Amino acid sequence: xxxxxxxxxYLFRKEGQNVTLSCEQNLNHDAMYWYxxxxxxxxxxxxxxxxxxxxxxxxxxxxxxxxxEKKESFPLTVTSAQKNPTAFYLCASSxxxxxxYFGPGTRLTxx
Amino acid sequence: GDSVTxxxxxxxxxxxxxxxxxxxxxxxxxxxxxxxxxxxGEGLQLLLKATKADDKGSNKxxxxxxxxxTTSFHLEKGSVQVSDSAVYFCAxxxxxxxxIIFGKGxxxxxxx
Numbered sequence: 744x745x746x747x748x749x750x751x752x753y754l755f756r757k758e759g760q761n762v763t764l765s766c767e768q769n770l771n772h773d774a775m776y777w778y779x780x781x782x783x784x785x786x787x788x789x790x791x792x793x794x795x796x797x798x799x800x801x802x803x804x805x806x807x808x809x810x811x812e813k814k815e816s817f818p819l820t821v822t823s824a825q826k827n828p829t830a831f832y833l834c835a836s837s838x839x840x841x842x843x844y845f846g847p848g849t850r851l852t853x854x
Numbered sequence: 855g856d857s858v859t860x861x862x863x864x865x866x867x868x869x870x871x872x873x874x875x876x877x878x879x880x881x882x883x884x885x886x887x888x889x890x891x892x893x894x895g896e897g898l899q900l901l902l903k904a905t906k907a908d909d910k911g912s913n914k915x916x917x918x919x920x921x922x923x924t925t926s927f928h929l930e931k932g933s934v935q936v937s938d939s940a941v942y943f944c945a946x947x948x949x950x951x952x953x954i955i956f957g958k959g960x961x962x963x964x965x966x
Contacts, residue, residue, distance in 0.1 A: 747897075776953075785943065785958035786898075801953070833897050841886050841905070841947050843954055845897035 747846035766834035775817035856881040860957035875929040877944035885946040887927040
């Protein structure tokens with residue numbers, strides 16, 4: 744079954760700790776994306792990568808970091824510099840058909 | 855810059871009612887247009903898409919027509935069901951190397 748997996752579904756961390764969210768896809772897509780979703784708001788782009796070993800900042804990259812060492816993996820690290828990290832994080836990938844395929848999301852709570 | 859504006863929710867309807875969720879866009883060139891749906895606690899799923907003017911996207915009884923003259927892509931369904939309750943996002947992208955720009959989403963509640 745092809746798709747995008749994100750783990751874990753729920754994540755709890757103490758303030759001041761870095762945390763890494765996993766995103767894996769077996770769709771053979773070149774491009775991958777990370778979004779943040781807050782209650783009642785749309786999706787805001789954090790980082791995206793169009794090819795292995797390359798990535799670009801999105802609209803709200805401050806306090807986050809990513810890597811793209813493999814085509815199928817695009818982990819997101821939420822650093823202690825992110826002032827308000829509690830949110831729902833969505834990973835997506837896309838191919839030449841323009842549409843994006845989303846994972847089930849990770850809900851991060853930082854206390 | 856490019857943007858998507860969709861009607862604010864929540865929208866509450868009775869089962870079997872007619873649904874319209876308005877979406878308008880601002881973009882240069884000829885963007886592709888999408889509707890995504892998000893069920894509670896899940897990621898987004900592509901509902902339908904249209905890639906050129908006058909195209910009609912359809913899926914699961916939902917339809918939307920790409921209207922370049924009015925820069926709109928309104929979502930419609932003739933008879934909604936309780937299972938249609940979700941958040942609906944209108945979105946656009948210009949080409950495969952560009953980002954997708956999402957609207958803020960419209961929450962839909964269907965009452966039995």
